[in-house]
Amino acid sequence: MSNKQTLVVIGNGMVGQNFLVSLMASEIKDNYNVVTFCEEELPAYDRVHLSEYFSGKSADDLSLVEEGFFETNNITIHMGDKASSIDRAAKTVTSEKGVEIAYDKLVLATGSTAFIPPIPGNDREGCIAYRTIDDLDEMMATAKTSKVGAVVGGGLLGLEAAKALRDLNLETHVVQFAPRLMEAQLDDGGALLLKQKIEDLGVGVLTSKNTTQIVDGDTCKHKMVFADGTELETDMILYSAGIRPRYEIADACGLDIADRGGVVINDQCLTSDEDIYAIGECASWNNQTFGLVAPGYAMARTVVDHLAGGQDEFTGADMSTKLKLNGVDVASIGDAHGTTAGSLVYTYQNGVDGVYKRIVVSEDNKYLLGAVLVGDASGYPTLHQYYSNEIELPSNPDSLILPARSDESVGLGPDALPASAQVCSCFDVTKGDICTSIEGGCTTIGALKDDTKAATGCGGCAALVKSVLDCELEKAGFEVNTDICEHFAYTRQDLYNLIMVEEIKTFGELLEKHGSGKGCEICKQAIGSILASYWNDYVLDDDHVSLQDTNDTFLANTQKDGTYSVVPRMTGGEVTPDGLIAVGNVAKKYGLYTKITGGQRVDLFGARVDQLPPIWQELIDAGFESGHAYGKSLRTVKSCVGSTWCRFGVDDSVGLAVELENRYKGLRAPHKIKFAVSGCTRECAEAQSKDIGVIAVEGGWNLYVCGNGGMKPRHGDLFATNLDKETLIKYIDRVLTFYVRTADRLQRTSVWMENMEGGLDYLKSVVIDDKLQINDQLEAHMQHVVDTYQCEWTTTMADENKLKRFRHFVNSDKTDENIIFVEERGQIRPANIEERALALAEEA
Amino acid sequence: MSQWVDVCSVDDLIPHSGVCALVEETQVAIFYMPEDKAVFAINNFDPFSLINILSRGLIGDIQGEPMVSSPIYKQRFSLKTGVCMDDETVKVDSYGVRIEGDRVEVNLGAV
Ligand code: SRM
Numbered sequence: 019m020s021n022k023q024t025l026v027v028i029g030n031g032m033v034g035q036n037f038l039v040s041l042m043a044s045e046i047k048d049n050y051n052v053v054t055f056c057e058e059e060l061p062a063y064d065r066v067h068l069s070e071y072f073s074g075k076s077a078d079d080l081s082l083v084e085e086g087f088f089e090t091n092n093i094t095i096h097m098g099d100k101a102s103s104i105d106r107a108a109k110t111v112t113s114e115k116g117v118e119i120a121y122d123k124l125v126l127a128t129g130s131t132a133f134i135p136p137i138p139g140n141d142r143e144g145c146i147a148y149r150t151i152d153d154l155d156e157m158m159a160t161a162k163t164s165k166v167g168a169v170v171g172g173g174l175l176g177l178e179a180a181k182a183l184r185d186l187n188l189e190t191h192v193v194q195f196a197p198r199l200m201e202a203q204l205d206d207g208g209a210l211l212l213k214q215k216i217e218d219l220g221v222g223v224l225t226s227k228n229t230t231q232i233v234d235g236d237t238c239k240h241k242m243v244f245a246d247g248t249e250l251e252t253d254m255i256l257y258s259a260g261i262r263p264r265y266e267i268a269d270a271c272g273l274d275i276a277d278r279g280g281v282v283i284n285d286q287c288l289t290s291d292e293d294i295y296a297i298g299e300c301a302s303w304n305n306q307t308f309g310l311v312a313p314g315y316a317m318a319r320t321v322v323d324h325l326a327g328g329q330d331e332f333t334g335a336d337m338s339t340k341l342k343l344n345g346v347d348v349a350s351i352g353d354a355h356g357t358t359a360g361s362l363v364y365t366y367q368n369g370v371d372g373v374y375k376r377i378v379v380s381e382d383n384k385y386l387l388g389a390v391l392v393g394d395a396s397g398y399p400t401l402h403q404y405y406s407n408e409i410e411l412p413s414n415p416d417s418l419i420l421p422a423r424s425d426e427s428v429g430l431g432p433d434a435l436p437a438s439a440q441v442c443s444c445f446d447v448t449k450g451d452i453c454t455s456i457e458g459g460c461t462t463i464g465a466l467k468d469d470t471k472a473a474t475g476c477g478g479c480a481a482l483v484k485s486v487l488d489c490e491l492e493k494a495g496f497e498v499n500t501d502i503c504e505h506f507a508y509t510r511q512d513l514y515n516l517i518m519v520e521e522i523k524t525f526g527e528l529l530e531k532h533g534s535g536k537g538c539e540i541c542k543q544a545i546g547s548i549l550a551s552y553w554n555d556y557v558l559d560d561d562h563v564s565l566q567d568t569n570d571t572f573l574a575n576t577q578k579d580g581t582y583s584v585v586p587r588m589t590g591g592e593v594t595p596d597g598l599i600a601v602g603n604v605a606k607k608y609g610l611y612t613k614i615t616g617g618q619r620v621d622l623f624g625a626r627v628d629q630l631p632p633i634w635q636e637l638i639d640a641g642f643e644s645g646h647a648y649g650k651s652l653r654t655v656k657s658c659v660g661s662t663w664c665r666f667g668v669d670d671s672v673g674l675a676v677e678l679e680n681r682y683k684g685l686r687a688p689h690k691i692k693f694a695v696s697g698c699t700r701e702c703a704e705a706q707s708k709d710i711g712v713i714a715v716e717g718g719w720n721l722y723v724c725g726n727g728g729m730k731p732r733h734g735d736l737f738a739t740n741l742d743k744e745t746l747i748k749y750i751d752r753v754l755t756f757y758v759r760t761a762d763r764l765q766r767t768s769v770w771m772e773n774m775e776g777g778l779d780y781l782k783s784v785v786i787d788d789k790l791q792i793n794d795q796l797e798a799h800m801q802h803v804v805d806t807y808q809c810e811w812t813t814t815m816a817d818e819n820k821l822k823r824f825r826h827f828v829n830s831d832k833t834d835e836n837i838i839f840v841e842e843r844g845q846i847r848p849a850n851i852e853e854r855a856l857a858l859a860e861e862a
Numbered sequence: 863m864s865q866w867v868d869v870c871s872v873d874d875l876i877p878h879s880g881v882c883a884l885v886e887e888t889q890v891a892i893f894y895m896p897e898d899k900a901v902f903a904i905n906n907f908d909p910f911s912l913i914n915i916l917s918r919g920l921i922g923d924i925q926g927e928p929m930v931s932s933p934i935y936k937q938r939f940s941l942k943t944g945v946c947m948d949d950e951t952v953k954v955d956s957y958g959v960r961i962e963g964d965r966v967e968v969n970l971g972a973v
Pocket residue numbers: 575576577583585613614615616617618619620621647653654656690692707708725726727728729730766
């Protein structure tokens with residue numbers, strides 16, 4: 019205990035926390051008692067994804083601190099307490115709340131603040147910086163009473179902030195001092211195109227505007243007055259015009275400060291005091307500060323290494339970035355302006371599709387120095403690899419930005435990368451690290467992410483990680499056998515395509531043409547499901563019945579004792595008192611166990627197979643339909659009570675849920691599908707945990723896709739915002755049909771998404787931009803399913819022949835003596851083995 | 863023992879699938895593969911889930927051996943021998959079964 023040194027970290031932001039995590043993962047973790055000061059009310063959270071707070075991510079979702087992290091590692095964290103001074107002679111730190119701590123080593127990770135331009139009136143109410151969760155809370159509160167919002171600053175962050183205001187349904191303007199947007203990264207051509215794209219999002223763009231003062235407005239709360247005599251009325255103002263490193267505390271104790279701000283550090287990240295380090299945005303290395311998280315993480319690693327006696331050096335950082343805005347592709351790499359002496363430039367501009375690309379190469383035409391991509395940033399991963407790993411360019415570098423006119427692919431195959439190539443810059447994961455992890459058994463993207471952290475930061479490297487994985491698996495001779503089973507040498511998607519293209523309607527026909535043997539439970543179930551998704555024929559037809567799992571065969575869910583459960587549909591969770599009474603009467607008459615399900619409906623358990631038809635007859639007579647609880651098909655559309663009753667409701671969530679459930683009921687899919695609709699962002703229907711989630715917002719409906727509860731919960735991805743109902747339904751039609759066509763067997767939408775190359779962006783490009791030109795087909799398919807819906811129980815009740823199956827014995831009216839119930843809490847339950855043996859013995 | 867019992871008509875069987883018959887107090891699962899005019903009979907009791915359910919499983923073949931997959935926990939049983947293909951220490955009884963004209967007969971003594 020006493021031989022431990024004390025290490026104090028000031029600031030628990032992204033980099034401070036990353037430092038703690040790296041330190042705890044290192045061998046020297048036990049050498050220190052670690053203490054950290056956290057000025058904010060929350061421990062470290064993901065500032066990079068801050069804007070997602072608006073689209074429903076909670077502070078919890080954004081947290082970077084694993085549960086119990088501080089406790090397990092014995093780190094003392096002073097929450098909501100700002101370190102106010104450092105006494106370098108006494109080696110102590112004092113805080114605002116009066117804590118005084120003696121340190122052996124000190125790490126400054128104080129980050130930066132948003133730069134507020136020194137304009138008279140800049141501190142009026144409703145003028146907010148864009149940096150912390152507190153800022154965002156203030157923004158949301160202010161937005162409630164605002165109609166118009168302005169963002170000062172047209173850089174990466176400013177544009178993100180503008181999009182956020184737009185999503186809060188404000189009339190939004192970006193006010194840019196420079197003559198073009200993103201002046202640090204873009205040239206005039208790129209910036210002009212970007213301006214159009216931003217305007218297409220419904221955001222006004224004012225460039226070359228020098229704000230001279232902010233005063234009372236005439237139509238809004240404020241008026242911004244510009245040097246050119248023009249004005250802008252606005253109710254709130256967001257500052258996003260750059261950042262200023264926070265070095266006050268360092269300055270006050272006499273550490274060297276750089277001319278342009280920031281605590282001066284050397285290659286080991288040491289300040290002018292050899293016991294004090296500075297990392298992240300507060301540090302200035304080589305007269306540069308870094309407004310990105312990856313360099314901060316690199317500094318954190320350097321310090322841990324230095325404390326452990328290592329030789330690592332911080333050597334500057336790659337400032338390449340991609341803008342994280344839906345629908346606006348912008349990326350910039352390295353020397354985008356071509357300022358390197360002798361550099362050459364290639365530009366590709368396509369006014370029709372709105373694409374602008376430019377690469378800067380070295381004098382000898384061999385190396386990539388920089389790039390700008392607007393309108394299509396798909397080439398970013400490849401270009402970034404050429405740049406960061408100094409890989410020699412192909413002889414005609416412009417092929418990297420020209421659209422592919424032939425089959426020839428100019429992408430950089432993952433095989434060409436050296437093991438040392440950095441694949442994920444956020445977490446400094448090299449290709450070598452990924453390969454080691456694959457060898458260690460991580461053969462899925464999910465496992466790789468967990469193991470290496472690659473692709474869990476900005477996500478920019480996800481596509482590359484996936485291609486490295488695929489390539490390595492293939493090389494390792496991993497017989498990635500994707501055949502569905504021994505009877506069909508095809509994947510589910512292949513089978514789907516065969517059925518679609520050759521218009522195959524039965525399993526027998528498919529087996530004869532493309533398979534061998536008699537089939538098995540795997541291919542039969544999968545093909546039965548595909549046929550049902552595509553043709554939507556009655557599943558108990560003679561041609562189909564033998565393909566169904568027992569649940570589908572008996573249109574009910576088998577229970578552990580061989581009885582079945584019955585789930586009538588209650589769309590949106592709605593049921594009339596009469597309906598409820600009818601269900602109750604049926605349950606009482608047949609002695610069924612009754613339970614409210616997690617899907618907002620009533621489940622009746624303990625029905626013998628021969629009781630299913632009479633039970634259903636009574637339910638149908640009372641107006642109920644099959645709930646398809648047994649199928650790999652649409653289950654429920656859960657709803658909250660919504661605007662009809664709820665004082666917070668923004669729209670009629672129940673109405674929409676009922677409509678959606680009626681539209682998609684009966685849809686068979688690779689796995690079950692669940693929806694939910696919430697009436698406001700309080701999210702009482704838990705829509706973000708569903709395959710399809712819809713949340714009412716002021717501007718319409720926000721659509722989330724590919725969420726999951728179950729074994730591996732996954733939050734849905736925000737797919738599109740402020741949709742009207744018609745567009746919402748169109749998007750859902752397309753997403754679901756695309757899922758049905760391309761997912762693997764028994765793959766939920768969540769796993770489908772995780773495995774999709776290109777991920778969410780790709781799905782958006784298919785569904786929203788119609789990249790594959792199949793949206794008409796997808797919608798037509800769904801319309802066919804909707805038009806051919808039938809309640810399978812109603813159809814079955816009308817067919818004597820089908821009802822023959824609903825008996826335990828073909829040759830006797832007896833029932834299965836093995837089914838025995840006992841009573842518990844006033845209802846039946848299956849007898850356990852002892853109880854069953856006892857009962858059978860008594861009978862005998 | 864060893865006698866053929868009439869159980870049902872061929873029409874009562876479900877092509878490519880199974881039904882359960884009560885033969886002298888024994889629950890017999892009978893499967894029908896019409897393309898080969900083949901019928902198979904094994905005990906209906908699933909030794910893994912301990913319930914009478916095998917007749918409701920999906921059928922097919924594995925490496926040419928006809929089989930049924932239990933609907934509860936998916937173990938596969940040979941339709942010829944009743945041996946569990948996922949765990950050969952487990953076996954259910956198999957019985958004689960034949961089609962005579964349009965009638966189906968089971969013999970609990972024959973295999
Ligand atoms: C009845 C119910 C539990 C209850 O009493 O509340 C239930 C019961 C079963 N669930 Fe469930 N699940 C029920 C809601 C849920 C929910 C909650 C929800 O839907 O909001 C979930 C988590 C949400 C989700 O699916 O993302 C859920 C996740 C699962 C899973 C895990 C899926 C996954 O992706 O990890 C399974 C296993 C599977 O499908 O492979 C499962 C499978 C099952 C099966 C079918 C297991 C089986 O094969 O016997 C259960 C029998 C159903 C039956 O009626 O006999 N059930 N199950 C719920 C029926 C809802 C309904 O009205 O239809």
